[in-house]
Amino acid sequence: MGWNSWNMFGWKVHEENIRSAADALVSTGLKDLGYEYVVIDDCWSIKEGRDNNGNLVPDPEKFPSGMKALTEYVHSKGLKIGIYSDAAEKTCAGYPGSYGHEERDAELWASWGFDFLKYDYCNAPWDQATAIDRYTRMGHALKKTGRDILYSLCEWGGRNPHLWGRDAGGAMWRVSPDLFDSWIDVCIQPENGPAWTAIGVDTSLDIAARVSEYGGPGGWNDLDMLVIGLKGKGQIEGAGLSPAEYRTHMSIWSIACSPLMIGCDLTAMDTDTRKILLNKECVRVNQDSLGIPGKRVLQRNSCDFWTKPLEDGSTAAAIVNRGSQSTLCKIAAGDLGLLDKKKQVYDIWAESPAGDFGEEYSCSIEAHETKFFIIR
Ligand code: GLA
DSSP: OEEESHHHHGGGOOHHHHHHHHHHHHHTSHHHHTOOEEEOOSOOBOTTOOOTTSOOOBOTTTOTTOHHHHHHHHHHTTOEEEEEEESSSBOTTSOBOOTTOHHHHHHHHHHHTOOEEEEEOTTSOSSHHHHHHHHHHHHHHHHHTOSOOEEEEESTTTTOHHHHTTTTTOSEEEOSSOBOSSSSOEEEOOSSSOOEEEBOHHHHHHHHHHHGGGOBTTBEEEOOOOOTTTTTOSSSOOOOOOHHHHHHHHHHHHHTTOOOEEOSOGGGOOHHHHHHHTOHHHHHHHHOTTOOOOEEEEEETTEEEEEEEOTTSOEEEEEEEOSSSOEEEEEEGGGGTOOSSOOEEEETTTTEEEEEOOSEEEEEEOTTOEEEEEEO
16 A cells, blocks of 8 residues: 555656655555555656666656655655666666666665565567566565565556466566546557557456456555546546546455555545545455455446455445446345345445345445445
């Protein structure tokens, strides 16, 4: 759990954004809930290349205090800090990457005090064998530093990292293309280069369902950084989601055990955004100690049904209405794989008890809304 600079600040990232994100994690209570890593994404170094010793150089205009001072600041808040690179000569935004420099770069990040690496895959060969090789090289280099650096793989799922990410040393791996601040997919046509499709939350739901069984303690399916609270602002495209859609986004990331990396400006969150990101039960479902990612157990009419067993014997259940009309949903215990009948329902988003489950539980679900329950 944490925050990443990309969605909001993109290539303009500056040390002030990092410091104020760290401050805000503490002052808003997000840190107390477990949001811990502050991650600097792409565009932190000088674009021209390495110094005479072959080291990456932080951009002095963006990071005038230097990386050591920044990691010390973030650590002084009781938080951890992450950095970014790419398994090729250049990152996605065209800055120097780490291919062929793995040990040197890992040592540099460790000497600065970084605790996390997001390792991207732009400009690298497309095949799976090369990806496994390049990610494993960096995995070894990070281990060799002797510092505990959480390794986050970002090749967007195309080479099935859920099958080999753990062996490469990864603790999380992206399973999907970039998520935009949108319910539906967005096609991007760069000025120079091929068109590509960024996905919306609706597509993420199917990807999450496809890979759910491969996540678990020590290795998590990463559905990408949260777009909650961006509301159309920031680096990434998309016009923004409705509050109900943002809640659906958080519900599925939570039940699927995806890392929760916030992407909005933490210093300017409105009430809706705070309520979503700071929902205790939602985070509790995500962080439950069993670490069993929820599964999509049923699709009926416009609704997807997800369940996840929790450590205290209760079950988290998310019912997502993906349709564009509201619907009255009747849920039988068997739909959720529940064996005994009398169960108490707690509504996570209403933050209140919501009656007994009984033989059949009825609820009305708005278009693109999710009812997120804990059934005890
Ligand atoms: C890729 C990644 C994003 C972000 C950008 C930075 O698109 O998937 O998460 O890191 O690169 O350029």
